[in-house]
Amino acid sequence: MRTTEITSYFGAEGFRVLDEFLFKKKASKTFILVDENTASCIGTFSNQLAHLDSDFDILEVPSGEESKSIEVVVQLWASLLEYGADRQALLINLGGGMICDLGAFVASTYKRGISYVQVPTSLLAMVDASIGGKTGINFQGLKNQIGTFSEPDAIVIAPMFLTSLSKKEWISGHGEMIKHSLLNGSDWPAILQLEASMNIEEEIRRSVQIKSDVVSLDFKESGFRKVLNLGHTFGHAWESLMLEKGTPIPHGMAVIQGLHLALALSQQDELQKELSGKYPWEFVNEDDLTQLWTNQLADKKNQNQSVQFVLLDRLGQPTIDNPVDIKRWMDCMLLLNQKVHG
Ligand SMILES: NC(=O)c1ccc[n+]([C@@H]2O[C@H](COP(=O)([O-])OP(=O)(O)OC[C@H]3O[C@@H](n4cnc5c(N)ncnc54)[C@H](O)[C@@H]3O)[C@@H](O)[C@H]2O)c1
Secondary structure, X not given: OEOXXXXXXXXXXXXXXXXXXXHHHOOOOEEEEEEXXXXXXXXXXXXXXXXXXXXXXXXXXXXXXXXXXXXXXXXXXXXHHHOOOOOOOEEEEEEOHHHHHHHHHHHHHHHHOOEEEEEEOOHHHHHHHXXXXXXXXXXXXXXXXXXXXXXXOEEEXXXXXXXXXXXXXXXXXXXXXXXXXXXHOOOOOHHHHOOXXXXXXXXXXHHHHHHHHHHHHOOOOXXXXXXXXXXXXXXXXXXXXHHHOOOOOOHHHHHHHHHHHHHHHOOXXXXXXXXXXXXXXXXXXXXXXXXXXXXXXXXXXXXXXXXXXXXXXXXXXXXXXXXXXXXXXXXXXXXXXXXXXX
């Protein structure tokens, strides 16, 4: 499947293509970047590849967003230097979106860029973070402030890694798949019926295709790519609030809450009702409304006290840059609350 310049490969075919790439590439040194949880995927991964350098070095970082930092980047640059990585070295990012973003940033900057491969192990990374060539780290408390646009040499998507993923992290990835389905119209509402116990390779493929199609039209996000922010304006505000309250939730779960609001603002009541059947709107305490509005306004793209939302004209028809003022926003928030609490 083509994204912009590169192709994503799935399952057994993915490993075959990667093995051939490893054979041809003849990297001077191979590194595998993992976090403390995805380290357990290394055995399964390496068993699939006859041409993986058996002398590969493992770079392991703590799991969690805190590792997407300049301090960890500096440590990784230092490790690459220490282990003698030259321009012909290869970095394999084996992990969730955190590892894919961090590793891609390190690879795209080390010695002006070395080869790297994305092997996403979380559902969110398979359908979203590994696709589209955005690399990045967090800076001064803000997400993805420093980064590059850079394409990997390959993306290998192997759903077998999902067996060890927690239910919450699975739902997080499902949230992004639901977003893709709303943007494109395909698989709706069947997408809502997916469960962690199912084989969802075909649905993952279609989700990847939707994101790839958007990215290929606007790689550097000068316009249309913004549709991928559907559900993210409120989603980010909700994610930050949950973090401040000491009850953090995975990104895609916050996006689901954001999708409810985007559908309500779009007056897509039927779609919002269908979404509620799978993942109901979470009641928002009225004391938190001001903080949530402020979190949304903090986004520099927002002007004149209104917040820009991606909305849907109808299923599969997103529009970008829709200004929403506090009155309209508040009405929708209260309406969604009423629907769950009568
Ligand atoms: N570059 C992009 O276009 C893009 C798009 C969306 C999200 N992102 C980024 O992706 C990150 C979120 O990705 P994520 O949700 O995968 O987070 P993550 O990488 O932190 O993974 C979530 C948790 O699941 C664990 N995990 C991953 N795979 C596992 C497996 N197979 N078995 C057991 N545990 C596993 C991780 O160790 C972690 O604890 C954020 O940093 C976000 O900014 C980037």
